[in-house]
Amino acid sequence: MTAAQDTLYPTPFEAGNGNQTTTWAECVAFYERLAARFPGVLQWRRIGVSDTGVPMHAGVVTADGVFDRETLQRQGRPVFFNNNGIHPGEPEGIDACMALVRDFCTQPARLAALGGTVFLFIPVYNVDGCVNRQDTARANQLGPEFFGFRGNGRHLDLNRDFIKCDSLAAQVFNQFFTAWNPDVMVDTHTSNGADYSYTMTLIPTQPDKLGGGLGAFLRERMLPAIYGDMRQRGWPTCPYMNLLAETPDDGIEDFLDLPRFSTGYAALHHTIGFMPETHMLKPFADRVASMRTLVEVVLDFTVAHAAQIQALRRDARAAAARQARWPVSWRNDRSRRPACASRAMRRFARPASSATTNGWPTTAASRGKKTSCTSTAAWTLCPSPRPRPTSCPRPGAK
Numbered sequence: 541m542t543a544a545q546d547t548l549y550p551t552p553f554e555a556g557n558g559n560q561t562t563t564w565a566e567c568v569a570f571y572e573r574l575a576a577r578f579p580g581v582l583q584w585r586r587i588g589v590s591d592t593g594v595p596m597h598a599g600v601v602t603a604d605g606v607f608d609r610e611t612l613q614r615q616g617r618p619v620f621f622n623n624n625g626i627h628p629g630e631p632e633g634i635d636a637c638m639a640l641v642r643d644f645c646t647q648p649a650r651l652a653a654l655g656g657t658v659f660l661f662i663p664v665y666n667v668d669g670c671v672n673r674q675d676t677a678r679a680n681q682l683g684p685e686f687f688g689f690r691g692n693g694r695h696l697d698l699n700r701d702f703i704k705c706d707s708l709a710a711q712v713f714n715q716f717f718t719a720w721n722p723d724v725m726v727d728t729h730t731s732n733g734a735d736y737s738y739t740m741t742l743i744p745t746q747p748d749k750l751g752g753g754l755g756a757f758l759r760e761r762m763l764p765a766i767y768g769d770m771r772q773r774g775w776p777t778c779p780y781m782n783l784l785a786e787t788p789d790d791g792i793e794d795f796l797d798l799p800r801f802s803t804g805y806a807a808l809h810h811t812i813g814f815m816p817e818t819h820m821l822k823p824f825a826d827r828v829a830s831m832r833t834l835v836e837v838v839l840d841f842t843v844a845h846a847a848q849i850q851a852l853r854r855d856a857r858a859a860a861a862r863q864a865r866w867p868v869s870w871r872n873d874r875s876r877r878p879a880c881a882s883r884a885m886r887r888f889a890r891p892a893s894s895a896t897t898n899g900w901p902t903t904a905a906s907r908g909k910k911t912s913c914t915s916t917a918a919w920t921l922c923p924s925p926r927p928r929p930t931s932c933p934r935p936g937a938k
């Protein structure tokens with residue numbers, strides 16, 4: 541970005557002290573201004589209203605100025621979807637998306653690099669929570685100074701409401717997501733509850749739930765590429781700290797993303813989903829930077845492999861259309877232990893002082909120590925009729 545563009549279109553985060561996130565009103569005004577100035581790059585649209593009547597918006601960015609959904613779908617264009625602010629107290633993605641869209645508008649080379657891929661985004665999904673600003677709901681988080689609230693206007697957690705759709709917002713989202721049918725989704729979050737080296741951790745759609753070829757592609761091609769690129773770009777990333785037991789010594793396991801969560805909901809559509817979780821005890825500016833990098837890395841991979849991803853999704857959807865029996869219960873497959881380079885997980889140090897997070901002790905893993913995690917397990921289809929309980933609350937809930 542040039543200095544002139546910085547001056548003309550700074551985001552509130554960029555214009556602030558590095559520890560401030562946008563308000564909902566500033567965010568909407570920012571995109572309205574960009575869309576008015578760059579109508580051939582960004583289309584900004586209202587998609588519904590929330591449970592308390594706050595307008596919900598989405599944006600579409602394309603390199604050729606085609607924004608009509610049906611036209612784009614007739615052309616077979618790949619769709620990358622970035623959802624932000626489902627938990628507005630975890631706002632890095634909101635600020636990072638604003639800067640990225642601004643850069644699409646002001647940097648022709650960056651826009652051209654999209655090729656035929658559509659960059660679709662919801663700037664703030666939980667608009668009710670975003671306008672409910674305070675500085676106490678996530679007291680153990682290191683910034684920003686003020687931020688939105690987790691629940692919506694009816695105190696519903698939208699990241700538990702994708703299926704039951706108790707909220708009007710979730711009904712809007714379902715219609716929006718189903719209509720656009722994105723190939724890849726990134727839904728941005730901040731972690732709770734554990735202390736470790738990494739600024740960025742990642743929950744992908746559980747690959748076994750995507751279907752044969754698509755799941756294998758995510759596990760064997762896409763995830764290694766994302767972890768490699770994140771490391772190369774200065775933000776080494778590890779799987780989300782979903783602990784098997786009390787300490788990382790016992791290992792971590794893949795998160796079972798049931799359809800009430802965003803990535804589990806995406807899997808129902810054979811959409812590859814990612815739930816990046818920045819570390820709440822890292823400085824807000826670092827969290828914004830790592831989130832911006834994560835979105836760019838996944839977007840770049842999507843653009844480069846769009847044809848393959850689309851073909852695998854077509855195969856998965858065709859196979860699903862022929863499928864007569866569906867798994868509804870899953871269990872952890874401890875026989876599969878993918879190695880993941882780790883510098884934080886093996887040695888559990890101690891409970892970190894007397895700090896607590898949401899009433900739970902904050903756990904601390906040794907920082908910076910290079911080792912390898914051997915206990916990461918994968919989920920696989922459960923052949924047993926006895927389901928694993930999944931509703932117990934845990935520290936670090938998404």
Ligand SMILES: [Zn+2]
Pocket residue numbers: 627630699728729730937938
């Ligand atoms: Zn969250």
